[in-house]
Structure formats: C-alpha cells, structure tokens
Amino acid sequence: MSESLKIQVERRDGLAVIYTEGYINNQGGEEIARAANELILDGHKVLLLNLQGTKIVNSIGISILIEIIEKMLEIDGKLAFCCLTPTIEKTFHIMGLAQYAGIYGDEAVAVDEMRGGGAEGGAAEDSAAKA
C-alpha cells in the first residue's frame, strides 16, 4: 500500500502553488515544508497549497503545516489552502487553522484573492469552501 506524498510546485508571478497528491503524514508534511522553505528562500511570500489530490491527512502532518504557517507569519507572508475535502476542511476548522490561513474551495478564487490582498493575515473566508 503506497500512500507516500507526491508534490508539484508551480511558480507564478508573485505566487507559488504547491500541489499535493497522497497522504499528508509526517513524511508528507516534511516534503511540503521542504518545498515551502525553498520557495521562501527564493523570495516567495505568497504560497497556496492545493490539496485536491489529498484525501487523508493526519495530525502529525498538519502540525508540520502549522510550522509553515508560523514561518509565513514571521516573514509577513500569506499562506492559503484550496480544494480541500470536506473532512480535511472541517479538521482545519476544528484546529483553528482557518484563523491564520485562508481556505478556498477553488484555486482560481484563491489566486485572485491572494493577489488582490483578500487573504490578508490568512484569515480569509470563502463561501465556496463551505458549499
């Protein structure tokens, strides 16, 4: 049973998107953190994590995502998530992540909002994400 995480990074004008596919456990979380750190070192301060290809996460993986949120807050950057399953979104709300990182139902909406400053401080609200 292979549940290892694959990631893909897309660098765009002023924003980078990290796409995940697979299980976000400790190894998966570390993969994401490595990619995020590289992007930060390259000067990216606006990161979007598209979790469309992830159907299951665990709390160890999410705790590593919290480290990334901490880092983004330190550099006054923006981090948001999009395309979450309803359960992953519910879990992020249970943990309070939505207070510090935007959560969007759709990547295009997330990109628009993040570029336009709509996700200031990360505490974005997206009605599409609640649908």
Next chain:
Amino acid sequence: MATDAVLREVKLTLPLDANMEIAASKTAMAMAEMMSMGTDRIDEVRMAVVEACINAIEYSRAEDGKVHLTFEVLGADATDPRVLRITVRDSGVGFAPEGVEEPRIEQKLTSENKRGWGLKIIRGLMDDVEIESGAGGTSIVMTKARADDGPGSDAGVAGEG
C-alpha cells in the same frame, strides 16, 4: 429506547508501526460503506481512526507492540444498521485523559511542540467518544451514526460506550 444489537463485527490487530493506521482506516471505510454511510461521514470516521491509531503508535509503548481494533455495526436488525462503533485499544502505559491540555492554535503557533491534536480531532469528527486509560493501557471507543439525522442519529448504543 430499544437497545441496539451488534449486527456485524470485525476485529483487527496491527503492529505499532508507522502507516499501519491506513490499514485501520480502510477497514473502517469498508464497514461504513457496508452500512451505507455517506461519503463525508465515512471520511470523518477514517480520519478519527487514523488519529486513534497514531495515538497508540506514538505514545502507548505497549509491550506486545500491537494495537487492537474492533469495528461493530449496531442496529435494531440487519435491515437497519444505525451506528458504527470502533474501539481502539492498546496495552501500553496509559495516560490521564483529563490531564491532557486542550491544544490551542494561538499557543501552538509559537510553541516548539506543535503536536497533541489527536484527541481534539477525534472528538470533533465523531458523534461520541469515550476514553479509558490507566496502567493497563488505553481504550478509545467512538461512535458515528449512519446518518446525520433520521433513524441513526438517535440510536441507542448498547454497552458502556
């Protein structure tokens, strides 16, 4: 209120090894699908099972090196499965559930230790959760009704929960 009977039962014993929680989550999914639970609720059950197993894998230090799971479908009769009850048990060192501080994101963001979310997630995703822990180990019993409302939601769950 009628007491529900155990309509189906599956027992699973797993080694306390990384990623074994996925095997447990797949069993939970199969049981939940068998009782026609909705997709979102199945995902919530899977995630809660993952967290309960990780709790055992990470913290139990059980001498037998195992975590024991029981999946039970409860209902009045076979045509009306109402509740999925899952017990995750280890014979490890145990802990005091009432002594576990509720994690808060504001505090975790600045803390070295960003972990400790498992029980909060399990409680947030399942309908009912009971934790017993002591020198003999830990037992987490959690239930999820087949449906959010309707006959399953007020099912009388048999046993001590």
